[in-house]
Amino acid sequence: MTSPRILVVDDEAHLRELLEIALVKMGLDVDSADSLAAARSHLASNEYALILTDMRLPDGLGIELVREVTSGDKVIPIAVITAYGSADNAVVALKAGAFDYLSKPVALDQLRLMVQSALRIGKPAENPRQSGDVKARSNGNALRLIGQSAAMQELRTQIVRLARSMAPVAITGESGSGKELAARDIHALSPRADKPFVAVNCGAIPEALMEAEFFGYRKGAFTGAADDREGFFQAANGGTLLLDEVADLPLAMQVKLLRAIQERRVRKVGATVEEPVDVRLISATHQNLAECVESGRFRQDLYYRLNVIELKLPPLRERLDDLGLLISAVLARLSVFAPQAGQVTLAPAAMEALCAYAFPGNVRELENILERALAFANDGVIEVADLGLKGGGNGRVLEAQSLDQGYLDDAGAGPVIGAAAGFEPVAAAATVLLGGSELPPSLPDYLDNIERDVIRRALTRTHFNRTKAADLLGISFRQLRYRMQRLSIHEQD
Numbered sequence: 001m002t003s004p005r006i007l008v009v010d011d012e013a014h015l016r017e018l019l020e021i022a023l024v025k026m027g028l029d030v031d032s033a034d035s036l037a038a039a040r041s042h043l044a045s046n047e048y049a050l051i052l053t054d055m056r057l058p059d060g061l062g063i064e065l066v067r068e069v070t071s072g073d074k075v076i077p078i079a080v081i082t083a084y085g086s087a088d089n090a091v092v093a094l095k096a097g098a099f100d101y102l103s104k105p106v107a108l109d110q111l112r113l114m115v116q117s118a119l120r121i122g123k124p125a126e127n128p129r130q131s132g133d134v135k136a137r138s139n140g141n142a143l144r145l146i147g148q149s150a151a152m153q154e155l156r157t158q159i160v161r162l163a164r165s166m167a168p169v170a171i172t173g174e175s176g177s178g179k180e181l182a183a184r185d186i187h188a189l190s191p192r193a194d195k196p197f198v199a200v201n202c203g204a205i206p207e208a209l210m211e212a213e214f215f216g217y218r219k220g221a222f223t224g225a226a227d228d229r230e231g232f233f234q235a236a237n238g239g240t241l242l243l244d245e246v247a248d249l250p251l252a253m254q255v256k257l258l259r260a261i262q263e264r265r266v267r268k269v270g271a272t273v274e275e276p277v278d279v280r281l282i283s284a285t286h287q288n289l290a291e292c293v294e295s296g297r298f299r300q301d302l303y304y305r306l307n308v309i310e311l312k313l314p315p316l317r318e319r320l321d322d323l324g325l326l327i328s329a330v331l332a333r334l335s336v337f338a339p340q341a342g343q344v345t346l347a348p349a350a351m352e353a354l355c356a357y358a359f360p361g362n363v364r365e366l367e368n369i370l371e372r373a374l375a376f377a378n379d380g381v382i383e384v385a386d387l388g389l390k391g392g393g394n395g396r397v398l399e400a401q402s403l404d405q406g407y408l409d410d411a412g413a414g415p416v417i418g419a420a421a422g423f424e425p426v427a428a429a430a431t432v433l434l435g436g437s438e439l440p441p442s443l444p445d446y447l448d449n450i451e452r453d454v455i456r457r458a459l460t461r462t463h464f465n466r467t468k469a470a471d472l473l474g475i476s477f478r479q480l481r482y483r484m485q486r487l488s489i490h491e492q493d
Contacts, residue, residue, distance in 0.1 A: 002029075003027055003028050003029045004028055004029070004049035004050070004119055005028070005029040005030070005031065005046060005047065005048050005049060006023050006028050006029070006030050006031070006048065006049065006050045006051070006052065006115070007030075007031050007032075007033065007039065007042055007043070007046075007048045007050070007051045007052070008020060008023070008030060008031070008032045008033070008052045008053075009032075009033045009034075009035075009036075009038075009039040009051065009052065009053035009054060009057065009062065009065065010032075010034065010052075010053070010054040010057075010081065011034045011035065011054065011056075011057055011058050012054070013034075015054075015081075015104075015106070016032050016034070018106070019052060019106070019111070020032060022108050022111055022112070023115065026112065026115065028049075028115070031046065031048075034057075034058070035057055035058050035059045036057050036059050036060045036062075036064060036065060037059055039051075039053065039065055040065075040068075043069075048076055049076075049077075049118070049119055050076070050077050050078070050079070050115060050118045050119065051065070051069060051076060051077070051078040051079070052078075052079050052080075052081060052102075053065050053066070053078065053079075053080055053081065054080070054081045055080055055081065055082050055083070055089050055093070056083075062080050062081075062093070063080075063092060063093055063096055065078070066078055066080065066093055066096045066097055066098050067096050067097065069097075070096065070097030070098075071097075075164065077099035077100075077118040077164075078097075078098055078099055079098060079099050079100040079101055079102060079114060079118065080093040080098050080101045080102075081101070081102050081103075081104060081106065082101055082102070082103055082104065083103075083104050088304075090103070091304055091305070091308055094165070094166075094167035094168075094308045094309070095167075095308055095309065097165075098165075098167070099117075099118055099164075099165055099166055099167075100114050100117070100118065100165075100166040100167075102114065103262075107276070109276045110264055110276060110278075113276070113278040114166075114278075117166065117191060117192070117278070120191030120192075143156060143159070143185045143188075143189075144178075144181040144184055144185055145159075145178055145181050145182060145185060146322065146325055146326055146329050147319055147321075147322030147325060147326070148321070148322065148325065149319040149321040149322045151314040151318060151319045152314075152319060152322060155182070155311075155313065155314070156185075158311060159182060159185050159186055159189065159311070160189055162186050162309060162311065163185075163186050163187075163188075163189035163190040164190065164191075165309075166280055167308045167309050168261075168280075168281045168282070168283070168305065168306050168307075168308045168309070169183075169186065169281075169282045169283070169308070169309050169310075169311055170282075170283050170284075170285075170289065170306050170307040170308075170309070170310050170311070171183060171282060171283070171284040171285075171310075171311045171312075171313065172284075172285060172286075172288075172289075172310060172311070172312050172313070173284075173286065173312060173313030173314070173315070174286055174313075174315045174360075174362055175286045175361060175362065175364070176316075176361045176362035176363055176364030176365055177313040177314070177315055177316065177362040177363060178313055178362075178363055179244070179284040179285075179286075179313060180199055180242065180244060180284065182311060182313060183197075183199070183240070183242045183282045183284060184197060186240070186282060187239065187240040187280075187282075190240070190280070192238065192239045192240055192280055195236075195237075195238040195239030195240070196235060196236050196237070196238070196239040196240075197236070197239055197240045197242070198232055198235050198236035198239065198240070198241050198242065199242040199244055200213075200214075200232050200241065200242065200243055200244060201244045201245055202243055202244060202245050202246050202247075202248045202249045203245040203248030207250050207252075207253070210249075210250070210253045211253065211256060211269055212225075212229075212231065212269045213231060213232060214231050214232050214233060214253070214256075214257070214260075214266075215231040215233060215234075215256075215260070215266040215267060215268055215269065216228070216229050216230045216231030216233075216234055216266075216268040216269070217229055217231075217268050217269035217270055217271075218268050218269065218270035218271050219270075220270065221268070221269045221270025221271075222269065222270070225269075225270070228268075231266065231268065233260065233266045233277045233279055234266070234275075234277060236277075236279050237277050237278055237279060238278050238279075239279070239280070240279070240280045240281075240282060241279045241280070241281055241282070242282045242283070242284060243281065243282070243283040243284070243306075244283075244284045244285075245284070245285055245286070246283040246284065246285050246289075246306065247285045247287040247289060247292050247297070247298060249298075251297075251299065254298065254299045254302050255299070257302065258299065258301060258302045258305060260277075261281060261302075261305050261306075262305070264276060264277060264278070264279075265277065281306065283306045283307075289303055289306075289307060290303070315359070315362055316359040316362045316363055316366065317358055317359050320355055323354060323355060323366075326363060326366060327346065327351075327354070327366070327370065330366065330367050330370050330371075331344055331370060331374070334370065334371055334374050343380055344374060344377055344380050344381070344382060345380060345381055345382070346381075346382045347381050347382060347383050347384070349383070349384050350373075350382050350383055350384050350386070350387055353384045353387060353389060354366075354369075354387065354389075357389055357390075360390075368474060369387055369388065369389070370382075371474075372386075372387075372388055372472065372473065372474055373386040373387050373388070375458070375461065375472040376388075376454065376457055376458070376461075376472075385450060385453070385454065388454060448487060451483065451487060452487045452489060454473070455469070455473070455480070455483060455484065455487065455489055456489060458472045458473050459489070466480055466481065466484075
């Protein structure tokens, strides 16, 4: 079995020699070129598992070689070598399709980690363009994101393409649209799939503990540090680290995170030396990071490091064609945890009401709606009243504001569905709820009656165990008690 062949392109003879020695010690075959012309000549006559190229060459720029290699039919991982402090060049190269980058002076431990990752990508069985297995996984059940709409098919295509790179990805989208699922899909299709995937909610960590949580700490570094502990970066070493809700990071932590990303080294709290880490970074946020930069809440340099490639997830209201598939998948999953419910279906009117709903909470809200409805459904059929849609399911649901600033429509009025085609589905849902074409004489009284009926059904189902009833309804015990008092619901009812 022949060793993988590497092409090194650099006009500095001593650096070429250093790279050659390091790669040969790894058991690899190496060819060298000191210019773009020489590199093209080698590429015309040889097959390579990896290309390393300097950014500045006597007859052009390494970025030209990156574009030529990544636009070809064969997938050859190509990494760039940038001068110290030239972070912008690295970002440009990654956007052009480079697999990864190394900064001068080249650290041999980082070189070895990068080469190992690149060689895993170059294996035929893991080549996204040549492997039918990967294509099947991207179109089948292996991916967690469900849907066959045009938007979802394009999203899956992007995920497969991003999986073979080391470039940082910024996933944007409204709350509940599936940002973490997209990150897990990228990891699952990447050469790092057998390594850890670590998801961190940046908004859930107290600021005083952030450095210790991200980078780890040494025994005795502070009060309570009884033992050495690894941080998130060390836990994700070799794999993928998801920075969820990255916009919530305080500015002081943003500075430390930026250094860790640039140097690919972290220093534990209480330690005197840094240690290398090999982590693919994916960030996710429902906020508009560009606006956060403008307002001074997010560092511009960190924004450019994280936002090398943006992956935008469509909200559910923009892919209602997938609603049927999503409902089937959610009900199938819920039935596993509630087998006593048997096979559950949606009444036609309930389906119409869901199609007319704005889903400000996206797929996560759909899951919550169906979970509550499953608890209230009689005879295995979910009716409109079981859904408990906000606004009672009438036309006002279309005015539901998105909770995510930066994803409203141009007028700032929030998402609107069916505005061009009229409000027929909404009117149909309202008609079903009202039991006819007449409007109620008092909307507050009408909605109170619906709420009173739903609460009584929940209490009956739980034999008036108010704690369990509150869980069924998705509210707290205190909220249920308040609503029972306001609606004059008593146990003897």
